[in-house]
Amino acid sequence: MKALEVIIAIGVILGAIFGLSALAYALGGWIEAGFPFFGHRLVESGLPGWAWVSNMLILVLGFVMLIATFLTLAERKWSAMIQDRIGPNRATIDLPGLRGRPLGGVFHVATDALKMLTKEDFRPKVADALLFNLGPILAFAPVLALFAVVPVGPQVTVFGQRVGLQVANPDFGMLWVFAIASLAVYGTSLAGWASNNKFALLGGVRASSQMISYEVALGLGLVGVMMAFSSVRLPELIQGQTTHLWGGTVELPRLGAVNLGIPAWGLFLQPVGFIVFFAAAFAETKRAPFDVPEGESEIIGYFVEYSGMKFGLFMISEFAEVVILAAITTAIFLGGWNIGFGFDSTLTRALTQANLGWLLGAIYATVFWIKALLLCYLQLAIRWTFPRFRYDQIQSLGWKILLPIALANIFITGALILVDPSLRSLAVLGFVEIGFVLALTLRRPEPAGHEADDAHLPADAHGHAPPPLPGAAAASHH
Amino acid sequence: MAYKATKNPTTDLRERLFLPELLRGLAITTRHFLRNLFNPRDTNVHVVDRKGPNLVSTVSYPEEKTPYPPGYRGLHRLVPRDDGKPRCVACYMCATICPAQCIYIEAGEYETTDPSSESRVIEKYPTQFVIDELRCIVCGLCVDACPKDAIRMDTGLHTPSEYNRSGFVWDIPKLLQGPAVSHASDPWNKRASSATPPHQHHEPHTRIGEGLVPLKLPTGEQQKRTEVTDQAIPVTRFLKD
Numbered sequence: 205m206k207a208l209e210v211i212i213a214i215g216v217i218l219g220a221i222f223g224l225s226a227l228a229y230a231l232g233g234w235i236e237a238g239f240p241f242f243g244h245r246l247v248e249s250g251l252p253g254w255a256w257v258s259n260m261l262i263l264v265l266g267f268v269m270l271i272a273t274f275l276t277l278a279e280r281k282w283s284a285m286i287q288d289r290i291g292p293n294r295a296t297i298d299l300p301g302l303r304g305r306p307l308g309g310v311f312h313v314a315t316d317a318l319k320m321l322t323k324e325d326f327r328p329k330v331a332d333a334l335l336f337n338l339g340p341i342l343a344f345a346p347v348l349a350l351f352a353v354v355p356v357g358p359q360v361t362v363f364g365q366r367v368g369l370q371v372a373n374p375d376f377g378m379l380w381v382f383a384i385a386s387l388a389v390y391g392t393s394l395a396g397w398a399s400n401n402k403f404a405l406l407g408g409v410r411a412s413s414q415m416i417s418y419e420v421a422l423g424l425g426l427v428g429v430m431m432a433f434s435s436v437r438l439p440e441l442i443q444g445q446t447t448h449l450w451g452g453t454v455e456l457p458r459l460g461a462v463n464l465g466i467p468a469w470g471l472f473l474q475p476v477g478f479i480v481f482f483a484a485a486f487a488e489t490k491r492a493p494f495d496v497p498e499g500e501s502e503i504i505g506y507f508v509e510y511s512g513m514k515f516g517l518f519m520i521s522e523f524a525e526v527v528i529l530a531a532i533t534t535a536i537f538l539g540g541w542n543i544g545f546g547f548d549s550t551l552t553r554a555l556t557q558a559n560l561g562w563l564l565g566a567i568y569a570t571v572f573w574i575k576a577l578l579l580c581y582l583q584l585a586i587r588w589t590f591p592r593f594r595y596d597q598i599q600s601l602g603w604k605i606l607l608p609i610a611l612a613n614i615f616i617t618g619a620l621i622l623v624d625p626s627l628r629s630l631a632v633l634g635f636v637e638i639g640f641v642l643a644l645t646l647r648r649p650e651p652a653g654h655e656a657d658d659a660h661l662p663a664d665a666h667g668h669a670p671p672p673l674p675g676a677a678a679a680s681h682h
Numbered sequence: 683m684a685y686k687a688t689k690n691p692t693t694d695l696r697e698r699l700f701l702p703e704l705l706r707g708l709a710i711t712t713r714h715f716l717r718n719l720f721n722p723r724d725t726n727v728h729v730v731d732r733k734g735p736n737l738v739s740t741v742s743y744p745e746e747k748t749p750y751p752p753g754y755r756g757l758h759r760l761v762p763r764d765d766g767k768p769r770c771v772a773c774y775m776c777a778t779i780c781p782a783q784c785i786y787i788e789a790g791e792y793e794t795t796d797p798s799s800e801s802r803v804i805e806k807y808p809t810q811f812v813i814d815e816l817r818c819i820v821c822g823l824c825v826d827a828c829p830k831d832a833i834r835m836d837t838g839l840h841t842p843s844e845y846n847r848s849g850f851v852w853d854i855p856k857l858l859q860g861p862a863v864s865h866a867s868d869p870w871n872k873r874a875s876s877a878t879p880p881h882q883h884h885e886p887h888t889r890i891g892e893g894l895v896p897l898k899l900p901t902g903e904q905q906k907r908t909e910v911t912d913q914a915i916p917v918t919r920f921l922k923d
Contacts, residue, residue: 208720285718286711288737479701582708589711590704644695645702 214307217577218570218651225357225569228369230560231258236575260371264351268531268571271585272523275580279523282581283588296607305448320516328400328509335398340510340517343391346384347524353377353532355439357569358541360561367561369569370439377437378430379530382423385488389415390520392490392497395518398508401506407506410595411490411497416488417602424610425481425527428474428617429536432627438532442540445469446548454546462546467633470537470546473630475637476613478537480606485533489525493590496598530579536577541568755822755835758813760857764864768854769832772806776824776833785818785824786810804869811857815841815850831863 205676239544284291295311327336357369374380389412396408433444434496450470451465471478487494498505507518519584534540542548555564595602620630696702721736722844727748729739741748750756760768772789788810824833837860842849864871 207720209721285715288714288718288739290723290738290740290742508731585708585711585715586704589707639700641701641705642790644699645705647696647702 205359218348218574221267221572221573222566223384225369225573226562226566228259228262228266228569229360229362229367229565230254232367233365236365236367237363239397242266246637255365256371256417259369260352261485263354263356263369263371264348264360267356268348268351268524268527269520271527271573271577271580272520272543273313273317275523275526275584275676276316276519279311279584279587280312282584283310286585286588290556290579296473317516320513323512325514326509327543327587330400331509332398332400335394336509337514339391339395339398339507340514341391342394342522343388344517344521344524345386346391347521347528349494350381350384350528351531353380353438354528354535355442355540356381356531357565358442358570359439360565361556361559362561362565367565369565373437373439375437377435377439378441379436382419385422385485386415386419388488388525391521391636398511401509401567403504404506404508406473407497407504407508411506414489414490414494414497414598414602418484418606420513421480421602421606421610422484425477425479425484425616426536427614428611429470431614431618431621432468432470432473432630438535438540441470442535442542446542449626449628456546457540461549463549464546467539468543468627468631469542472634473627473639474537474613474617475634476609477617477640478533478615480610481536482529482533483606484602484632485529486586487598489522489529489583492587492596493525493592495592499592500576526583530576530583532573533579534572538579541572543571568680739794747883748812752837754838755820756797756838757815758818758824758833758852758857759837759860760811761832761834762858762862763858763860763868763870765864766839766858768808768811768858769830769863769868770808770828771804771813771830771832772808773829775827775829778826779823781821781823782841786814786816787916788811808854811854813852813857815852816847831865834860836860856881 232624235254278361281291283289292309292312293306295309295315296302296306296312304400309540327333352371353374355368355370355373359366361367392411393408396404396406396411400403429441433441435441435444445468446469448463448465449468451463453461453463456462468474490497492499495505498507507515510518543551551567554563555561555567616633620633621627623629717735718738721734723736723738724732724734725746726732726741727741729741729744729748732739760770763769772787774787774789777783777785777787788807790809792804796914805823814869820835822835825835841850
């Protein structure tokens with residue numbers, strides 16, 4: 205019964221994503237068709253036409269902000285489930301049909317927002333008013349600007365116009381990500397500085413040193429993928445990942461030619477790059493285990509003086525960073541909207557023939573967001589699994605481990621691409637690396653090691669089983 | 683850093699690589715997450731009795747209540763007689779023994795014409811019997827001290843919350859509640875002669891908590907678990923062997 209409810213909830217979420225994507229495509233097509241004298245710029249210059257307006261509204265303000273908002277709830281609810289708690293379930297709406305039904309705590313999103321908005325917007329008297337107000341803005345704006353180059357859906361034909369779910373597709377795609385991501389540090393350091401508070405200043409210094417340290421690894425982690433696909437534009441990276449490494453086309457009855465090969469996903473080509481990029485980007489989001497700048501309950505951070513919605517902006521920008529990191533990682537390493545296993549060609553052929561471009565695009569965008577949401581879950585699970593790094597550990601991880609690994613990865617990747625431009629030897633290396641880590645992970649630990657696994661607890665007693673009675677213990681020994 | 687804090691003595695490759703251990707940690711948390719996500723929560727009143735794949739052991743308090751063990755000392759009550767008057771004879775024993783001094787009694791004397799004072803078996807009764815529930819430390823000494831079984835703590839209730847302190851001062855109308863109790867030894871049950879049949883108890887067995895508040899007790903096996911035994915629990919039970 206509970207499982208059914210969960211499946212229905214997942215279906216509702218996916219349906220909403222699908223609907224919003226379809227709406228984005230339809231709106232983009234309508235705008236392109238409605239403004240013909242502005243349109244058709246897409247084909248010539250590679251820039252989308254006037255659909256970027258609707259894309260910006262729906263992708264950035266719709267998808268990113270909605271998912272980030274619900275992630276604030278998910279953070280609380282998922283962490284509760286991870287920790288065997290119930291989580292927020294008290295907020296209800298006193299309407300017929302909803303009375304007394306918390307619906308998994310959805311209404312806590314509204315209560316949280318209301319709380320943030322109605323709290324006193326306090327500013328310390330000694331704080332610099334301009335910089336103090338500029339802090340949250342500078343922390344929040346780059347995060348949203350980052351999403352401009354992320355392609356959510358492919359270019360399809362809607363109302364006779366080519367429409368893609370991307371705000372902008374500049375030639376410098378990935379470099380925009382690096383440039384804007386490094387701007388976010390201004391927000392945090394300004395917040396720490398303008399608060400005129402020693403602890404906030406120290407927090408801002410910690411944040412900026414951490415973010416600047418990981419910029420290097422962040423950029424170098426992606427160089428391998430850029431070399432493999434010879435582009436820095438995200439749509440071309442996704443297009444490159446739809447090619448198949450091995451396996452050929454199979455003629456299937458009723459479906460025609462289907463390619464069942466292994467797609468050249470960035471994760472297969474660049475597992476090390478994936479780890480380096482993901483760890484570095486995780487440090488950029490300043491979330492646990494990298495939350496030394498502003499550990500929620502223990503460490504006074506750079507936004508200690510902020511209250512109300514200014515604090516809310518810092519918090520929501522953190523979750524927006526989670527969404528955008530997930531989206532960028534999906535686009536670069538998980539093949540974007542690519543489904544694989546032969547679905548793509550069949551789907552594209554069928555829906556293009558039926559002239560249902562919007563449907564094709566919406567399905568692909570849904571696939572993209574499924575991958576991105578799984579990565580969001582991964583980030584939240586990481587945040588609730590790993591203990592916080594000490595400050596020196598953060599620096600040594602960034603400079604002494606991630607940076608050399610990223611450099612070595614670049615050299616090896618470059619050499620392999622030079623030797624074998626078909627990327628197959630690179631993929632072999634990638635699979636070997638993945639297999640090595642998996643083999644180490646699945647290896648049984650030494651019996652002497654203290655294993656933190658809870659599999660040994662009695663399955664029926666929630667881990668609360670009382671110790672056996674002396675008589676029972678003695679009986680079992682005999 | 684003043685000390686070499688990052689020096690890692692571990693030589694195991696898996697732990698040195700860090701990544702496999704991270705994946706194993708993620709597997710544990712994800713397993714907990716999925717078990718709790720897809721399975722209904724067992725709302726058994728006793729957490730130790732909760733079974734099933736869902737691991738949440740929270741008791742959602744106002745909706746779910748763990749039953750109190752037998753012998754739980756709840757809110758006081760003044761035990762009524764069959765005729766509805768308190769059994770109390772205003773002997774002041776409870777007020778005397780009360781370490782918190784939360785009981786205040788004013789004694790009154792039955793008029794000789796009063797029908798309930800027939801044969802003068804009861805001389806006194808409380809005109810005021812007041813317990814300050816905020817001062818009460820729920821030690822139960824008053825119940826032990828009472829020679830007339832007139833005060834009990836068998837309601838199984840908490841003191842209800844109030845908006846001001848005076849609400850916690852309970853007097854006879856609030857205290858006098860619950861089923862009436864009469865004993866064969868009660869003086870008003872004294873038979874005129876042995877020809878009269880002996881008094882039948884209305885509440886023949888006066889176990890604490892009996893028949894008063896319908897406790898939400900678990901059924902069957904769980905009831906056995908919470909059974910009170912006379913034997914002291916051996917200390918070794920709590921030691922791991």
